[in-house]
Amino acid sequence: MRKLWGGRFEKATNKLVEKYTASIEFDQRLAIEDIEGSLAHAQMLGECGIIPVEDVKKIQAGLKTIKEKIQNDEVAFTIENEDIHMNIEKLLIDEIGPVGGKLHTGRSRNDQVATDMHLFLKRKIEEMILLLEAVQQAIVSQAKEHVETIVPGYTHLQRAQPISFAHNILAYFWMFQRDKERLAESLKRVNMLPLGAGALAGTTFPIDRSRVAQLLGFEDIYPNSLDAVSDRDFILEFLSNASILMMHISRLSEEMIIWSSQEFQFIELDDSFCTGSSIMPQKKNPDVPELLRAKTGRVYGNLLGLLTVLKGLPLAYNKDMQEDKEGMFDTLDTLEGALLLLAPMIETMKVKQERMKQAVTEDYSNATDIADYLVNKGLPFREAHEVIGKLVLFGIQQNKYLLQLSLEEFKGFSPLFEEDVFTVLQPENVVNARNSYGGTAFTEVEKQIVLSESKMK
Ligand code: ARG
Numbered sequence: 014m015r016k017l018w019g020g021r022f023e024k025a026t027n028k029l030v031e032k033y034t035a036s037i038e039f040d041q042r043l044a045i046e047d048i049e050g051s052l053a054h055a056q057m058l059g060e061c062g063i064i065p066v067e068d069v070k071k072i073q074a075g076l077k078t079i080k081e082k083i084q085n086d087e088v089a090f091t092i093e094n095e096d097i098h099m100n101i102e103k104l105l106i107d108e109i110g111p112v113g114g115k116l117h118t119g120r121s122r123n124d125q126v127a128t129d130m131h132l133f134l135k136r137k138i139e140e141m142i143l144l145l146e147a148v149q150q151a152i153v154s155q156a157k158e159h160v161e162t163i164v165p166g167y168t169h170l171q172r173a174q175p176i177s178f179a180h181n182i183l184a185y186f187w188m189f190q191r192d193k194e195r196l197a198e199s200l201k202r203v204n205m206l207p208l209g210a211g212a213l214a215g216t217t218f219p220i221d222r223s224r225v226a227q228l229l230g231f232e233d234i235y236p237n238s239l240d241a242v243s244d245r246d247f248i249l250e251f252l253s254n255a256s257i258l259m260m261h262i263s264r265l266s267e268e269m270i271i272w273s274s275q276e277f278q279f280i281e282l283d284d285s286f287c288t289g290s291s292i293m294p295q296k297k298n299p300d301v302p303e304l305l306r307a308k309t310g311r312v313y314g315n316l317l318g319l320l321t322v323l324k325g326l327p328l329a330y331n332k333d334m335q336e337d338k339e340g341m342f343d344t345l346d347t348l349e350g351a352l353l354l355l356a357p358m359i360e361t362m363k364v365k366q367e368r369m370k371q372a373v374t375e376d377y378s379n380a381t382d383i384a385d386y387l388v389n390k391g392l393p394f395r396e397a398h399e400v401i402g403k404l405v406l407f408g409i410q411q412n413k414y415l416l417q418l419s420l421e422e423f424k425g426f427s428p429l430f431e432e433d434v435f436t437v438l439q440p441e442n443v444v445n446a447r448n449s450y451g452g453t454a455f456t457e458v459e460k461q462i463v464l465s466e467s468k469m470k
Contacts, residue, residue, distance in 0.1 A: 031092055031095075035095045036095065037092055037100055038092070039338055042338075044083050046128075046129045046133045047101055047125070047129045048076050048080045048083075049229065050125060050128045050129055050132065050229065051076055052073055053229045055072045056073070060224060061219055062219075063220065068115055072112065075113060076101075076105060079104050082104075088104060096126075097129075098125050102117060119216040119220050121213075123211075123213065123330040124207050124210040124242050126334075127208075127242055128207050130247075130248065130337070130338075131207065134251060138199065138251060140349070141352070144352035145192060148189055149189050150356070151357070152183065152185055152359055153466060154360060155364065156179035157462060159178040159179045159366075160462070162179070164176060164373065165369075165373055165378055166378070172378045174378050174447075175440045177453050178364060178369065179461075180457075183461055192254065192257060196258075199254060204231055204233065205232070205233045205247075206222060206229065206233070206235065207241035208229075210239075210241035213242055214238055222234050239328050243329040243331075248319060248341050251341070251344070252316040255316075256312050259313070259348065262306075262355060266301075270303060279365055280362045281363040281365065283362060284297070286354070286357075301354055301358055305355065312344050318336070318340050319337055322337065375414065377405050377409075377414065379437075379443045382437050382438065382443045383404075383438060384400075384401045385397075386430075387430075404418075404426045407426070416435065416439075420434070
């Protein structure tokens with residue numbers, strides 16, 4: 014088959030080379046964006062008098078027919094035509110005849126592919142932001158139910174201080190909020206038009222790049238043609254933001270796995286989000302959060318992959334850049350799948366309040382509070398820390414929690430202890446005492462919920 018670029022060649026392309034260099038198998042996902050880019054380009058060519066308006070009409074009608082055919086699954090792309098750009102150009106020429114060959118005036122596949130990627134990613138990032146917000150909604154709806162549900166808070170996975178369960182899960186709300194902001198902020202660099210850069214140096218035709226930008230909804234135009242065709246930072250940025258987001262998803266998944274274990278039993282995931290074992294009849298496995306945790310690996314891999322592809326590339330376009338696509342698609346698909354599952358999984362999880370309540374009475378996580386208690390009575394904090402440390406050790410040896418000790422036993426460690434120490438030690442009071450801004454006191458958590466709701470549409 015004759016190539017669109019065949020003029021200079023005396024021999025046909027080796028079949029293996031054809032297969033190896035083709036990207037149509039994966040870049041056909043850019044078909045719609047490619048056609049939109051071409052429609053705008055053709056429109057501008059006509060308006061600038063570069064090609065006759067009648068030809069533009071034929072080209073645009075042809076492109077629309079091809080778009081419909083693609084949407085109805087009526088076209089067969091071929092690796093002989095290498096990539097989505099040449100496949101569509103070939104389909105156009107087959108559809109409307111040689112006039113279709115005028116479409117590529119004043120442009121190159123280099124600025125064309127970059128434009129397609131910008132258009133595609135812009136839409137996808139906007140979608141991701143919405144999906145992410147659905148996860149935030151699910152978190153807030155659980156938080157609203159559990160402001161007064163007290164659960165052990167951990168550091169080093171050791172019981173630290175009791176906290177509101179709403180406060181606990183809202184921590185993830187704020188991680189996702191930063192992810193959302195990062196994605197939204199990055200759009201400014203995705204929303205830039207490379208088209209008009211030509212192969213690398215611009216074009217001899219009197220094109221109007223602003224008009225194309227306007228037609229395609231781009232807010233800005235690459236000011237340097239070399240940069241326009243060789244920049245893949247906008248993809249790297251997405252992959253990097255996606256990696257941070259996936260890391261957050263993985264951490265939350267890990268919590269859900271731990272919380273739903275027999276040892277913790279703080280939550281129970283809905284049956285519809287778990288799977289069983291082929292041998293052990295009693296098993297209910299948290300496969301979904303496990304896979305979410307694991308899929309973080311491929312998202313990081315896609316980032317590292319592209320960083321490595323780009324390092325050391327000279328200006329401007331190099332075929333290496335074709336390798337920007339599969340990783341980006343894979344990360345988008347992985348993320349979309351993760352966010353779609355995460356929201357309902359959070360929404361449907363059962364929070365075992367009784368079990369959490371029991372947990373906070375069976376530990377020494379109220380120890381800080383009676384250190385603070387002694388401080389309020391005038392003891393320097395460091396000394397109070399020492400006193401309570403000894404007291405905790407005594408409790409452990411006696412097999413008693415702090416609330417089970419008698420006032421006499423307390424007084425044995427410091428004469429400053431009085432009856433009110435038992436009030437201070439109550440988990441609910443421990444939580445509510447932390448009423449500094451951003452703390453876990455119920456009143457603060459309520460304020461936090463109001464704030465978090467203001468961050469969503
Ligand atoms: N399929 C190519 C890619 O994805 C399109 C650009 C090809 N340009 C070229 N000069 N070979 O990067």
